[in-house]
Amino acid sequence: MKRTHYCGELTRAHVGERVTLEGWVNRRRDLGGLIFVDLRDRAGLVQVVVPPESPAFAEADRVRGEYVVRVSGTVRERPADQVNPRLATGEVEVLAEAVTVLAEAKTPPFAVDAGWRGEADPTDRVNEDLRLKYRYLDLRRKGMQDKLRLRHRVIKAIWDFLDREEFIQVETPFLTRSTPEGARDFLVPSRLEPGRFYALPQSPQLFKQMLMIAGVDRYFQIARCFRDEDLRADRQPDFTQLDLEMSFVDVEDVLELNERLVAHVFREALGVEVPTPFPRLAYREAMNRYGSDKPEIGFGLELVDATEAFRASEFRAFRSVVEAGGVVKALVCPRELSRKEVAALEEEAKRHGAKGLAWAKVTPEGPAGGIAKFLPADLAQTLGAEPGATLLFVADCWETAVKALGAVRLELGRRLGLIPEEGFRFLWVVDFPLLEWDEEAGRWTYMHHPFTSPVEADLEYLETDPGRVRAKAYDLVLNGTEVGGGSIRIHRVDVQRRMFQALGIGEAEAREKFGFFLEALEYGAPPHGGIAWGLDRMLALMAGAASIREVIPFPKNQSGRDPLTDAPAVVAPEQLAELGIRVVEE
Incomplete structure (x- = not known):
């Protein structure tokens, strides 16, 4: 008999109906002679019960995880104390009358069953290349099916x-x-x-x-x-x-x-x-305010222009940039940063072309540390910085200054937990x-x-x-x-x-x-x-x-390889000759 329903479709409305299901064994449990099989297909999971007196018992006794089986039986309500609220089918189960093994299966290299049971899926912590090598197994997971x-x-x-x-x-x-x-x-x-x-x-x-x-x-x-x-x-x-x-x-x-x-x-x-x-x-405004042409607008920390504050400054490193037509961009971090944190942010700025990242703390008595002695007395107030904040500066040509400080802004947003995890902006x-x-x-x-x-x-x-x-x-x-x-x-x-x-x-x-x-x-x-x-x-x-x-069914890995098919691969010399191609080994 062919499949009549998907596993995940069964509800109390189906109680009393005889059904035939086909799918994978998500988990098998033997409780004192009573066998429980969680049967799974793309629609979800349902519990199958096989009592010792059932003609299906012998076949059910040999099934293991990921076996492909056909089950025929009758839908019945679960006892009240056995209802599983984590499952859409948690109020019902199937009393098996026949179980047929359609295909046996080796033990998978990683678990694929947890998500279907409404539990946390540990597969996300599995090495990605292993998941891609066995992508057909990875795609059996509920999370991947949902995607x-x-x-x-x-x-x-x-x-x-x-x-x-x-x-x-x-x-x-x-x-x-x-x-x-x-x-x-x-x-x-x-x-x-x-x-x-x-x-x-x-x-x-x-x-x-x-x-x-x-x-x-x-x-x-x-x-x-x-x-x-x-x-x-x-x-x-x-x-x-x-x-x-x-x-x-x-x-x-x-x-x-x-x-x-x-x-x-x-x-x-x-x-x-x-x-x-x-x-x-506008592109120019996005770069000036966020340091990016694809700005994350879910949090503040916008860039501020501080060029004029350094035009006549004694801080030669900044003044020379301004005299050459460059700019000074500033960012106000709302809390005090440690030297280690500033150093990490400076590395981020340098990765995006900046020569460095200048800084100063804002205290009730005024700026302190870093380049504080070169700052105009009212600069912190002009930038809207409160005591306890840290001022960050990049001086360079406009493009480098905004991009580098924009990268610092994003890194700060991540470190301070400012980037919203929910919503679509x-x-x-x-x-x-x-x-x-x-x-x-x-x-x-x-x-x-x-x-x-x-x-x-x-x-x-x-x-x-x-x-x-x-x-x-x-x-x-x-x-x-x-x-x-x-x-x-x-x-x-x-x-x-x-x-x-x-x-x-x-x-x-x-x-x-x-x-x-x-x-x-x-x-x-x-x-x-x-x-x-x-x-x-x-x-x-x-x-x-x-x-x-x-979200791609069969992607390449970070190196551009396909671990599943082992592509790109060497081809036969005859194929290359037919195409008039000779491979030169370096």
Whole structure:
């Protein structure tokens, strides 16, 4: 007899019904000849009782944890003193009439059963590479099953909303040509054209723009993307993003639609109401106040400009920075910090480019310690610092000063427990610079990508003062993490050519790399723009996970390897020869 119900669905409403269940043995207990089997499937767990006189007893006696079994029996109420309030099925049990072992199982290398019993799951403390090597077992855990369901609900909510908004889902190719997107491409050799390569897409950027040129008008895709870059907790070589594009729109249209989409997704997937509209911060303001273009706004400790206080200071280290056009940024820590704590914060500042971190304590008698003797008498009051606080300073060029002190702010927020653990804090960061100076390369480069539209009023400065040009770009930030980014695109071929020139891409190089796209623009492109959400990042935050690896079914580890399949792997010499590739050992 085939399965009639899922284990986790059984309630008192099913009492008296004969059911057939199929799943895994979560735990087996033998109590004086009476066998209890906790049977588990994706919907949950139910207790199965097998008395000695049952024809199922002999088979039940041999089952062990993680065996796959079929159970037929009758649902009955549990005795009042045996009700388990931690389980959705805790008021009922199944009196077994037949038990069939469908597959035996070895003892797993780590436990997968605790979460299903409503208990703390110790697997989160298991070595991650071991979990990834046996990912099919790891995914049996309730916490991981819950994350898979969350992923499904989020993607379904996206589909439902965008379908109602008359978007069309379109797949774009995985095998394309290499174009600059800000990271290294994964290259795929062509067997039919030796010496030539495809590239896996870092994003569907140019294809979705060409869909707008094609008149699709509203496109979306749950897109797989590939970037060969160093890994962190929020990065993977292959990842998933929500990609969408709209024609005949400007910034406000894209932001308004995405706010409604976010609110819909959180309502449908989590039952959480997200207030709209989202706050907005211009890039410059975000950097000046928080030292980050993806600020965590859930706590204070905002950066304060103290440049003028040191313009005529006797503290030469700061005065020389100010005279050279730099700035002094200050941060008020609400409590006194030890020398050891200041040293740790200074290391954080140095990791982000600062030469050091100056400090002074605020006492009832005035500043003390550190650079206190160089501080104006009223500076602590001006900064709003009360006695018992610690003042922290970074002096450098504007970009380094704000970024370094912004990193110190976040570290202080973690150390002082100021960052809220609950809630979803969305905001938009807007008005980014179009270009930024690459000191190492000695030229201007794009801040987002080379197809971002400049603000029309700034276009006249593209050749004469590139750093002054603002972009029609916007990032979606959630709890201090960038979860989305987009822009209005360049839709005029003459402006796109000027953009390439500003980036040092000559006419010949532009034709070679982007000739197909430039030609497409010549056939009439509507004003258009869009956004991409980092779906894995969004899901990790929604699930309260520390890493996106927790919400990806089969992720790579921190080294970019797949412990499950042992990829990347060596391939046979015959395969390499067929592709015209020779591996050079260094």
